[in-house]
Amino acid sequence: MRLPRLKSSYISGQLLMSLVLTSLAALVGRLVFINASQGPRLLARTYEQQRATVPLPARRGLIVDCHGRILAGTALQKSVFADPSLMPDKHHAAEQVGQILDVPTSELGQDLVAAGSRRFFVVRRRISDDQAAALRATRLPGIGVFEEPYRTYPLTSLAAQVVGFVSRDGAGLAGIEHQCESWLTGESGVKTIVCDAARRAFWLAEDGYQPPRDGYHVVLTIDAVIQAAAERELQAAVDKYKAESGVAVVMDPRDGAILAMANVPTFDPNHFQDYAEGSAWRFRNRVVTDPFEPGSTFKPFIAAWALAERVTQLGEIIDCEAGMWRDGKRLLHDHHPYSGLSFEDVVAKSSNIGMAKLGKRLGNRRLQAALRAYGFGQKTGVGIVGESEGIVPPPHQWTSFSTTSVPMGQEIAVTPIQMVRAFAALVNGGRLVNPYLIRAILESDGSVVQEHQPTSPREILSPGVANTMRDVILTGVVNHGTGSQAALARYQVVGKTGTAQVPKPGGGYVPDAYVSSFVGAVPRQDPRLVVFVAVRRPVKSIGYYGGTVAAPAARQIMASALAYLQIPPERDGVVEMASGSAGD
Template sequence: MRRRAGWRPDSGRPRRQEANAVGSGMKALRGDGSASRTGGEQPASAVTSVRKTGALAIFALIFLALAALGVRVALLEVVDRPRLLAWADNQQTGELPWSARRGFIVDRRGRVLAGTREQESLFADPSMIDDVPGAARLVAPVLGLPPDQVSQTLRSRANRRFAWLARLLDETQAAELRRLRVPGFGLIQECRRTYPSGSLAAHVLGFVGRDGIGLEGIEARYEKHLAGVAGRRRILRDAARRAICLLEDRSDPPRHGHHLVLTLDSVIQMYLEEALAGGLAKFEAESALGIVMDPRTGDVLALACLPTYDPNAFNSAGPDTRRNRVLTDPVEPGSVFKPFVGCVALAERMVRLDEQIFCHNGLYVTGKRELHDVRPHGWLTFEGIIAKSSNIGMAIVGQRLGNVRMHHYLKAFGFGEPTGVGLPGESDGLLMPLSKWNSYSTTSVPMGQELAITPIQLISALCAILNDGVLLRPRVVKAILTADGRPLETFAGPQERRRVLPVDVARTMARQVMVSVVTAGTGKQAALANYQVLGKTGTAQVPRRDRRGYEEDAYLSSFMGAAPAGDPRVAVLVMIRKPRSALGYYGGRVTAPVAREVLAKTLAYLKIPPDGETESLALADADG
């Protein structure tokens, strides 16, 4: 018998056993009962039940999963939707400040004194800058800053979405930054305050700080009107956080600031500043100041302090230069104060205009005190006492009046209280309580000593005399306009504070006594050919700051006046502090010519008709 390769004799037996086992299994499956049931086998119904249970469990799990998914979707759609939308909106959009345009400040004729122009500023979104040192190296040279400084700024604000890097760039810087297009950086328009006339009226206007807030002058006093209310821009951004477009329907426009119309006139302001500068230079003085007012309304037409500064570069000037000394610095006025006590004497009928008063030939002893005149005088009329500026004559008038009457009237003139001119920093001045006056006060106050008054108080009191005895509140603001130019608030007509003098007394002092100061007294250098000028000179010693007494060889030269005398339309006050005494220091020599220049130009500019040719006056040196 041939054998196949790999075949063994016993290899067929196992196959027959396997076949028999399979056959037995088939019989069991057919249910013919030939197969025996063992303990590990289950009936068919049990198998079916298990299958059903498994299927139900699977369906239940699927249902629960779907239900959970539905709940999650519902939560996302209902509960989390606002948060998710906000997150997406924050990724795709951005919010930037939208500066309100600061209101303009114009003079009484509409000339712009303070305006606003738009300039671009650089900001960054630090969270969008991956390479901070690299970005800083690109941006820093344009800003003129060290790269390390820019890097430090960005890192210190890493958790913020907005950070200023540079404000109010010039056009060249802004153009270069737009060219660079550094991711995470952007430009935004901001408003910058400008003063087109430079230093003109700087002490009235004040200035605005880098953050756009008024810090001094009108800018500070009327901040809430000028500033407006900022808005916000909503913009669509690209992946690099660069602005693509403005979302106008989602932006809040700013409410621009109100405009101010001042009582100042730029031309008169220029006249005043030029005249003061001339006097300051001529007498090599420390400082000068001046005010021009309309006595009928209280409108301040010009106000200046020298040295001055440019509000466009206010940081270049110190606090002393920026201080408005017309309001903040009370001074001992000296002889320029004499007309006010003279008015009290006339009102109380303590003197007659033509009464002769003996002035003791230049030396008057009262108690333990000796009083002197610059030039000795014998008998002078009351009018002559003021015209010649006799200290002794005024001391005698003060003794006739007594302290109670003088104090009452001087308080009514507004000395010792702010005028309410509408500018910040105004001082009350110093008028001591009556209880602190003594016999020295009786003779000192009529000469303009033992009290301190601000220049704005002095010219306001002068205007009370010129305005038939009624004290007005001075003002620098004529109107407030809305952003589109409609009147919001106007200040028309004079604002009366109180009556100080009877009409006849005020007119006598203005039209006769103070005229004689210019025609025959110490104020001759204030005379004009075509207008009758009234006025009063003053020469006061400068008090020491560290102790009692006066500085050696230090004087305050003053002149206050007005024209035309018959119907005063322009009042002026000029003060020059510490002129070089070798060149002159009397008010009649130092300040009267400055006031004359201001009056002449202002009267011509306002086209006020001359009141006739006046007698030609010799312009000799005076000793007011």
């Protein structure tokens, strides 16, 4: 009876063993299948989880003045990054990080959730050294501290509208920062390291380092010393006359290099985000973006054209009608009741009636040709985003009023950069130079990548006409005309004043609102500087004529620049200038 039980047990054991062996065979077969079909993918996934990729930001290139003074530079900041995939408890991580950074837990938690599957994103930038040390001490999985470059402007507001600023992510938003974005940016690198499960680095992966290429440096024609003088004197004029705003430009008339571009009010690009939304106009470089009606500073351009077209000559006496003249339906006035003025004094004394009569001799066709030749109604190509063409009506819109308005600087609008360009032609022998702001692009080691190539200036006036304007007419404006407050003792300044009314958008002019301006050059015999100053809406009761408001500021800018550049004086001692007329 026992034998059958033994046989039965033996059979059961055999069956059990067969089942075990069959299962093992199936498992081994499955493992072989998985290894053959999916092994490379799983191995790659495991390998990926053991590696961490850390970006290596490129340093943004410098923006420097013509002598290498840094206007925009790069410094290092500590920032916090997160890898949400390594965080077992995002709420706990947000709570601890939030306490250290003084950021609400809910805000950080939302950021971590919004990051989704990203393996790297920046939580906060520019944290303190103490905050960085505290974060490292937590040893939180998926939280780390790294260094990255950030933009800094060591001279704060100096040339702010020229230089511009960058976004929080380092992209250029305005000025040269925006204009030269492709040069300045560079290319980021990458570092791949092998880590443990807690994201601690063990070693640099093979072929895991690609260095960044830093951005190129941009060298401007701006001279920080002359720029500072222009801003200082412009601010003083705006403050003294309680004006709304002001602009100033300094250019070398020989080649068009811009030495200074000043705007008041200004801003600090280190903290551009702190300015109210309604203050965005401060960021605009109004030297190139905002056209204005020039008024009497425009008169020399038409006077020169009248000489060139031989519709007048030096010494001709022009009847200025005792300060009041009716031309058809239009009644024109002068600031003073002049009877007869020489052609030279029509400009020096800024007679509207005298200029209107010259306009009638030229006619609209030749006036339009003059404006085109001087570059009005066209961009100068100075290289700044947002440059305006100004406003010059097309020929079919000109009327008989235009014939007498344009010679007085009315019915048109020009930019300050157009003014210095055109005025340079009156003092450099008649050549229209192209203003420029970028001198060179450099590698980080200083080697030249690209350099400004001057273009041949176009002759728009004969040297004889241009020299007559400079040596006789524009000299007279300063020595015995409306520009006497621009005079310097040891240098002969030449120039022209202007006092223009502010137009209303729908036509007509704003009562008691003016733009007071002066444009001039120095030294007379070999001009090195053309300076333009305009002060918008000074308080009339304090002073509003261009000769009173703008000319003194231009004089101080010239004096500072001449001393700094060590330009030899033209004469010795103090020269008394004749008392200039009031008016514009």
